[in-house]
Amino acid sequence: MSAADLVQRWVRPEIRSLDAYSVQEASGLIKLDAMENPYGWPDSLRRRWLERLKGVSVNRYPDPAGRELVAVLRRVMEIPEEMEVLLGNGSDEIIQILALALNGPVLSVEPGFVMYAMIARFVGRPYVGVPLRRDFSLDLPALLEAVERHRPALVFLARPNNPTGNLFDAAEVERVIAAAPGLVVIDEAYSPFTEATFMRRLGEFPNLVVMRTLSKLGLAGLRLGYLAGSPEWLDEFHKVRLPYNVNVLSQVTAAFALDEGAAALAEQTAAIRSERTRLFAALEEIAGLEPFPSEANFILVRTAPGRAEELFEALKEGGVLVKKLHGSHSLLSDCLRLTVGTPEENDRLLELLRRAG
Numbered sequence: 362m363s364a365a366d367l368v369q370r371w372v373r374p375e376i377r378s379l380d381a382y383s384v385q386e387a388s389g390l391i392k393l394d395a396m397e398n399p400y401g402w403p404d405s406l407r408r409r410w411l412e413r414l415k416g417v418s419v420n421r422y423p424d425p426a427g428r429e430l431v432a433v434l435r436r437v438m439e440i441p442e443e444m445e446v447l448l449g450n451g452s453d454e455i456i457q458i459l460a461l462a463l464n465g466p467v468l469s470v471e472p473g474f475v476m477y478a479m480i481a482r483f484v485g486r487p488y489v490g491v492p493l494r495r496d497f498s499l500d501l502p503a504l505l506e507a508v509e510r511h512r513p514a515l516v517f518l519a520r521p522n523n524p525t526g527n528l529f530d531a532a533e534v535e536r537v538i539a540a541a542p543g544l545v546v547i548d549e550a551y552s553p554f555t556e557a558t559f560m561r562r563l564g565e566f567p568n569l570v571v572m573r574t575l576s577k578l579g580l581a582g583l584r585l586g587y588l589a590g591s592p593e594w595l596d597e598f599h600k601v602r603l604p605y606n607v608n609v610l611s612q613v614t615a616a617f618a619l620d621e622g623a624a625a626l627a628e629q630t631a632a633i634r635s636e637r638t639r640l641f642a643a644l645e646e647i648a649g650l651e652p653f654p655s656e657a658n659f660i661l662v663r664t665a666p667g668r669a670e671e672l673f674e675a676l677k678e679g680g681v682l683v684k685k686l687h688g689s690h691s692l693l694s695d696c697l698r699l700t701v702g703t704p705e706e707n708d709r710l711l712e713l714l715r716r717a718g
């Protein structure tokens with residue numbers, strides 16, 4: 362038997378039919394495709410960090426619960442005292458932990474974050490995607506109907522939403538939380554770029570948890586996500602979490618960055634927020650482009666009909682990599698997603714878009 366025959370025989374069909382999560386080759390290009398923070402650390406901070414790492418015992422297993430880091434997160438992220446915290450190897454791992462632990466369908470909105478559907482499929486849970494309205498707001502009647510019909514164990518709502526950048530109306534989100542029979546996860550991956558949050562409201566709903574990540578804040582390379590919610594829920598999720606899921610270098614670095622690097626990170630996110638405003642206004646001035654308001658560190662733009670592919674290629678040719686969303690969902694036809702970069706990177710992006718006109 363060949364390897365291909367063996368795969369056919371033994372790998373679950375739902376895995377064989379999946380496409381692996383693909384990452385675009387970016388070498389030599391200005392990376393405005395993946396919502397990374399474009400700034401590095403000041404030299405003095407980098408030196409102090411390396412000094413801190415010198416003391417780390419890599420021969421020992423890390424603290425399984427990451428207690429030191431959790432203490433810093435609690436303080437910096439204003440996690441309510443009575444809530445428990447679970448760390449993940451990126452919030453992607455937390456999505457997987459939740460899907461593994463809960464027994465029943467996973468529901469989210471579309472277009473939305475692709476990992477909810479992908480993880481649901483590979484852990485063998487039915488997935489229900491409810492379309493947003495054309496303006497990317499929640500279609501509340503459709504959503505409530507889908508909740509009633511499918512009785513999901515797990516509902517994911519990203520706020521702000523990726524890839525659309527908008528904030529779902531808080532009162533409508535509350536209606537969904539109230540109607541959902543199972544757990545509702547508010548995914549606040551973009552919390553550094555908005556004031557909106559459900560973190561302070563965790564205690565109001567027995568079926569609400571808040572998930573965040575340090576990736577978009579500026580620490581994507583560490584792979585660190587966290588979940589805040591009541592101990593009843595999180596004690597169960599801790600059982601599914603692999604014992605040492607967050608490595609010691611990530612734990613120490615994240616705690617250092619949130620503590621001693623707080624001022625630098627705050628300065629960087631403020632710069633990104635102000636560039637978001639400037640970039641949006643400049644995009645509005647370019648004929649044929651329609652940018653959508655964003656509370657995240659990226660802007661969704663609709664190009665003139667049929668031009669997304671051509672603009673994507675023109676940008677790449679000019680050295681700028683963005684995300685082409687055209688073709689991924691009917692509501693995203695002719696759309697590109699532009700991550701907010703440094704002022705110089707954004708100028709280059711705008712210059713190429715104007716030139717391609």
Ligand SMILES: *Cc1c(COP(=O)(O)O)cnc(C)c1O
Nearest residue numbers: 451452453474519523550574576
């Ligand atoms: C980027 C992103 C994540 C994943 O973050 P990681 O912590 O890097 O795995 C989760 N949710 C949304 C909505 C995102 O955009």
